[in-house]
Amino acid sequence: MSSTQKRFSFAEGAYQVIYLLRANLASSLVRYGRSFWMMQQDTFWRENLFELNLESGGNFDLLFDQIGDSTDSQRAEWVNGANFYVRANNRTLEFFQSMASKLAHWYTPDMAIMIHQCHTWGNQSNCNFMPHRIAHSWEWMYTAQKNPPYIMQLDCETDAGSKLDQLAKFGFRFTQDDGRTCNQAAVEQARERMNMGTVDVRRAMLSWGRFQFIVYWYITDFLLWLPIVGQLIKPYLPLVGFCIMITF
Template identity: 35%
Template structure:
């Protein structure tokens, strides 16, 4: 036995050295780790200039929050900036003629120009401001850093509202309403849940492996100390990892104390709906993909006929009535996902992880979904 060990240990040492050298070469060839570190440094620098306390204690934000707290039903909170005011105006026309909906819509702008533009068109909509315009000059990865800063600020806003005990829906203006979502009484469907999230995917086998991966376009928050802690954890995590809020929230929901529930795809879905059989049209569909190169979100909406206003800006009352059929037939050339064409190694890897309880739902892998973006 000693004889075998005498030869085996040096061989293992050599193998380990070769492995380490190989990994080091890969790191040096791929500077992604250095770019990731630069990104996190920039995000931390900007986020530290607008800490949670600055938002939570701001006089104007206090007034905004007090209006939300006084509302008889949970408000639908959308956040926007100057880049998508046109999308917000189209969204308002989408829900304009749905009973008990527009009265629950509140908006929070990330720059004053956007706030003024919306206020001019719809002065009766509650319209707050958390100004991020001063952070628009970011040298490296400008678009992605400012996008991440908006997501990080969104988590702080959710934490602030939760700390005040305000129940609310967080929604995106690029979400198409195909029916009266308010009539579904979703909050009552999950009375014990602190948080209710939409998820990516559809009900085909391919997406069963991504069960409870949060989309983040539509979610409900019961304002209490637990949900406050949830969003503080989300913002903290985002400063240490290159992960968007949706992936962090999906990971945190693995802890049962947060009491997360998840909406079926028949209620809320995203672009993945168009990759499925389309038998059941969801009440809400977010267009988080589908853009062609150089297209804006409004260009996309026009191309697929998700326009709810006339050219003069007034709302089209017939457009909502046709929304369900338009959604069902949109993106006709979108290919459908099919697990039959996946490599066997992918299927085996997922099966083994599930058997040995090693990140069985791939939530840790979901955290890395943005790693290739910088």
Template identity: 30%
Template structure:
């Protein structure tokens, strides 16, 4: 009886968190706050009572989570957890108008994104990589590429980033995939030492944001590209341009003993075990190919993020890959809290959920400007790099936080989850492997 009851309590807790997020998104903030607090408290109290009973009647020993439990869960939860989110039963406690707003908005987002991705994916197939003369000529010259993906809306940030890399002579291995001809022309003219590939995808020429169909397509493209590079390159880095470097990243980070190396979502607790997904290193082999192929396949079926799938597959040791983490003290993101008693991180990512234009303005305000702003133009002409390093090594470059409307729910849910994992450490596998990958999107979008 223990494990079925535990599973029901945890499922109820997760559903309460999702429901609270959806209520808040429908401008039912007070209702959502009360609902979340009371139902979460009830779930946690039930969990404590359950463990007290077990502790009392099991001679002072809590039950050990058996490996076979996770095997069974893997078969059941892969098919049930994504479906739970769209069950109308979650909304029965709300008035009819709120039910309709929440249910249809959530389901519409889910369906629109998946339908868009599956439709767009018909015009882009895995075989396009092997038939691309330009790509394979680049791979003949660059056996361990450092890959950047961009469109015209991320162009200024990317120009600033590559200018930053020039200060450390770190541009020679860069391979930039430009999804529109404007970006291709500017990057090609600005940096003759890097390889620029024009990968025409009209669906990715426009601006996109987390959760919409274009963003899902972007993740899908990246997963398919990663699986292809796992069979053709010796190794590769996937890197993100919204980052400031204070030293050469490629000579700072050690990764020789890993199949895969990922950045961390946070500094401690569950966040330290979660993948952020902006930076990752891949050693090419069959295991890595299967790892990213499965991510692409899963994106076509479920409304999920690739970084949560990376966390899941590493944690469950799928395909026998060896995963390692880049220390958070080395590469930080929007969660980073500067302190006087510790050194500044050498790499800072401006990934607070804003658009590339806002990120560029924040970099400029922080003194982290490496491209000459006078050379930027709406016309497709080359940009110029500033001659001196704009950010001194001792100057603080802070990743700024973006507090969106669902963050209060995310933070509350995270704290409750951390508490549960302290009580039952083996729950980390269940939460990171089975809950977060399928639930996280519905809290944040």
């Protein structure tokens, strides 16, 4: 598709096509009995996630990363949807088939549908979540930087295609000047900064992408904090997330 060959940003139509492609790919893998990890490339691996052998333990069908910054966060157990594990069975096949069908007709991110289905399907799909100490989002950099996670997704910097340049200011650029050869020393330096809790977020100006996320999360946390109302809307609020973000 020609529209996906050009640069596009979060909440644009081409992004929706990627969501739909991923849901259909997941359905196909599960249909053929293939359990799998879905991993996004904008994730820094401080340690080897696979050494934890998360696939073999726990009573779950789907093991997701989550947003928020701790179990006390209003957004805890909301699917981040960047890095997750799927056990192939009839329940997960139905999960992704339903998600693909909804994505074909609803303008909403795939993680919103994952959240909705995980929190409303009951025993129909058994969702579990990796602790924040294992998988975290970019929000970790704006905390006290304690207990660095095994993996951290860096998806907040989406300002006019400058994501890689922005991440480089945080110390997350891992190629030589040719843009192709791995700079192993840069990887080790980034790992050490995470271990020491010294990732310098002051070096990067506030991008439009991160500003959107900050405002969006502020509104979301307030709505989820509301007594009674917050718990009632928690499974449904992400479905209208695009509407809030487009406003800003």
